[in-house]
Amino acid sequence: MNTNSSYLPLTSKDIAKAAKVSQATVSRVLSGNTNVQPETRERVLAVIREMKYRPNGMARAMRTNRTGNIGVVVSRLANPLYPEMLQILGQELTEAGLRMVVWNTDETDEGAAASAVRESLVDGVIMTTATSLSTPLYEAVMMNAPVVLIHRVVEGWPCDQVSSDNTQGAISVADYVVKAGRKRIGLIEGAPLASTIRDRQSAFRSRLTELGRPLDPSLVIRVDSFSHKTGFDAASYLLDLAQPPDVMFCVNDVIALGARDAARARGVDVPGQLWLIGYDDIEMAAWPAFDLTTVRQPLKRMAHEAVALLRDRVSGASLDHSTVCLPTELVIRGSTAGHRMDR
Amino acid sequence: MNTNSSYLPLTSKDIAKAAKVSQATVSRVLSGNTNVQPETRERVLAVIREMKYRPNGMARAMRTNRTGNIGVVVSRLANPLYPEMLQILGQELTEAGLRMVVWNTDETDEGAAASAVRESLVDGVIMTTATSLSTPLYEAVMMNAPVVLIHRVVEGWPCDQVSSDNTQGAISVADYVVKAGRKRIGLIEGAPLASTIRDRQSAFRSRLTELGRPLDPSLVIRVDSFSHKTGFDAASYLLDLAQPPDVMFCVNDVIALGARDAARARGVDVPGQLWLIGYDDIEMAAWPAFDLTTVRQPLKRMAHEAVALLRDRVSGASLDHSTVCLPTELVIRGSTAGHRMDR
DNA sequence: GCTTGTCGTGAAATCGTATTCATAATAACT
DNA sequence: AGTTATTATGAATACGATTTCACGACAAGC
Numbered sequence: 001m002n003t004n005s006s007y008l009p010l011t012s013k014d015i016a017k018a019a020k021v022s023q024a025t026v027s028r029v030l031s032g033n034t035n036v037q038p039e040t041r042e043r044v045l046a047v048i049r050e051m052k053y054r055p056n057g058m059a060r061a062m063r064t065n066r067t068g069n070i071g072v073v074v075s076r077l078a079n080p081l082y083p084e085m086l087q088i089l090g091q092e093l094t095e096a097g098l099r100m101v102v103w104n105t106d107e108t109d110e111g112a113a114a115s116a117v118r119e120s121l122v123d124g125v126i127m128t129t130a131t132s133l134s135t136p137l138y139e140a141v142m143m144n145a146p147v148v149l150i151h152r153v154v155e156g157w158p159c160d161q162v163s164s165d166n167t168q169g170a171i172s173v174a175d176y177v178v179k180a181g182r183k184r185i186g187l188i189e190g191a192p193l194a195s196t197i198r199d200r201q202s203a204f205r206s207r208l209t210e211l212g213r214p215l216d217p218s219l220v221i222r223v224d225s226f227s228h229k230t231g232f233d234a235a236s237y238l239l240d241l242a243q244p245p246d247v248m249f250c251v252n253d254v255i256a257l258g259a260r261d262a263a264r265a266r267g268v269d270v271p272g273q274l275w276l277i278g279y280d281d282i283e284m285a286a287w288p289a290f291d292l293t294t295v296r297q298p299l300k301r302m303a304h305e306a307v308a309l310l311r312d313r314v315s316g317a318s319l320d321h322s323t324v325c326l327p328t329e330l331v332i333r334g335s336t337a338g339h340r341m342d343r
Numbered sequence: 344m345n346t347n348s349s350y351l352p353l354t355s356k357d358i359a360k361a362a363k364v365s366q367a368t369v370s371r372v373l374s375g376n377t378n379v380q381p382e383t384r385e386r387v388l389a390v391i392r393e394m395k396y397r398p399n400g401m402a403r404a405m406r407t408n409r410t411g412n413i414g415v416v417v418s419r420l421a422n423p424l425y426p427e428m429l430q431i432l433g434q435e436l437t438e439a440g441l442r443m444v445v446w447n448t449d450e451t452d453e454g455a456a457a458s459a460v461r462e463s464l465v466d467g468v469i470m471t472t473a474t475s476l477s478t479p480l481y482e483a484v485m486m487n488a489p490v491v492l493i494h495r496v497v498e499g500w501p502c503d504q505v506s507s508d509n510t511q512g513a514i515s516v517a518d519y520v521v522k523a524g525r526k527r528i529g530l531i532e533g534a535p536l537a538s539t540i541r542d543r544q545s546a547f548r549s550r551l552t553e554l555g556r557p558l559d560p561s562l563v564i565r566v567d568s569f570s571h572k573t574g575f576d577a578a579s580y581l582l583d584l585a586q587p588p589d590v591m592f593c594v595n596d597v598i599a600l601g602a603r604d605a606a607r608a609r610g611v612d613v614p615g616q617l618w619l620i621g622y623d624d625i626e627m628a629a630w631p632a633f634d635l636t637t638v639r640q641p642l643k644r645m646a647h648e649a650v651a652l653l654r655d656r657v658s659g660a661s662l663d664h665s666t667v668c669l670p671t672e673l674v675i676r677g678s679t680a681g682h683r684m685d686r
Numbered sequence: 687g688c689t690t691g692t693c694g695t696g697a698a699a700t701c702g703t704a705t706t707c708a709t710a711a712t713a714a715c716t
Numbered sequence: 717a718g719t720t721a722t723t724a725t726g727a728a729t730a731c732g733a734t735t736t737c738a739c740g741a742c743a744a745g746c
Binding site: 054055056057058059061062065067068069077078080082083084086087090091094099100101102103104112115116118119120121228232257260261264265283284287288289290 | 397398399400401402404405408410411412420421423425426427429430433434437442443444445446447455458459461462463464571575600603604607608626627630631632633
Binding site: 399 | 735
């Protein structure tokens, strides 16, 4: 009943037979840890090479209870930030000999990932999408599944968490625009579900208040999703006000790129008439078409940290749950006319 | 020796005991195919629900010789085309109940993916990166591993292949610029390794020759990688010529976006002084900042087709190898001044 | 009323590896 | 020289499901 030509049904038993050793010895040679007579090892390796044998990963996985697969959950691949994260996470995982299985939730549910851990299909999960509403994820965490939150974090959850300091990032933006003497400060914000968004906009608000320049509510608009289009529309609305803002802070870069295009479409000069500031420093922010001042997250360090934590967690070193928060950096570009902070 | 608190070490045997049935029956209930008395099934399901049992995926995988994991190999996540492909492929795979494990090769080797199939860690691989130089991949294909090529294909390889008609796409561009009376036709091309690139540029060349307007070699420049920066540099070079082109065809959109920015940086008006045409129709091509005329690949259909073929292949229906080639569409936008094709 | 089928179930075999246990051979001590 | 470690290996077991095999109970057909 087996399908015509499975393309290499060799097992370690076949190798054992061909090398005139026991199957156990083949396994020992493969894992390398255990003692095997050098000449025996050579003989076995020769046969393996010759017969082009590859061990069956699933059998190994079942026996060792480790697949080598790590799940990564992102919310929207259409936001270039996430491909950038995937690229970096992929690198880190590959270096650690792990594979990356990707779930793109489009802001719906992370249930699939949670299930996969519970079914031992992945050893652990790196989650960029967590919010306090992530129920299945929360359950997985409570069951002590190996989960690490990165980028978006959720205070109080008993798991490892890696973020960058969104509060500090937003404060540096607030300080910057006030110091530069901007008068009409606009904000394009989002639903405060994700910690990233929430921290950014609330820190921005309160810092401005501290500085004696509280936000004018009429210059604040909230988008219900994060895309070029929503940014475009929101910025269009603000620009069409009788008294439009002279600077806009956007809670992330995609929104800011949309805003930049809205300005372009209306012939509004940036930075002449309008300053524009984003958040994340995605690659495109640096392109001449946008030349966007923004706040950079240390993605590489975050990814490195997250993978390290997850590996510890998977290997069962049941340390306490770490919470890592890394510093950000204000990157000043042409969309704010080079009024650099003193430093 | 087991780590303190594995987070749910339940097996079907535990369920069997609790439901007072044999382990085999639990399995039967789970798989659903086989006959089980309705009341027995209910009892078992109740226990499963109550104890929050999840079957061990690896054990199942080993027994059924199917993991439910599909590998997807992309060459450069930094090219927005690939995240778009991943998003669509991810959708298709999820609908089919499969998981997507992603390898980003950065144009190096696909060896990891090839290994993974051979080790049964993934059921099959969807490859976007194939070139005739992909040795480990070629070996996997020759061993009859379930591999389908998408986007980039390699003539003569015995495996399923799904592409769009790059030749026709490039011809439509050639026709378009000639008909519009463009005089100095520039081309930013790449190394002709990938079928996509090769077909596009060779078809473009030969069609222009056919039309009696062969390419002027001094207006052709070859980039050695595909990024915004290389596009920017190449276009800068062409624009700085004493007699710059009045239209540039770029072999892909990322290059074209870089070229657009080069024009912007030099104050060259698009489409006034320069027409610009890309290839792929990535999402950003439609943004006002670029507004790029380009050729659209039917990604959704391609992905659908690829997943369908791979599933057939995995399930062992050893049909012949299919070669699917879908039509493309010239999308005219502001970078070419709305001189629309007659239709 | 006897044979034949179908259905529901449990016991047992199986998947391919890693690992434990046992053993023979060799090395290392008194 | 006799006892004790140590090393190299094979035989056997375990991992947790799916699947085959066997069997009893009951329905259907003659």
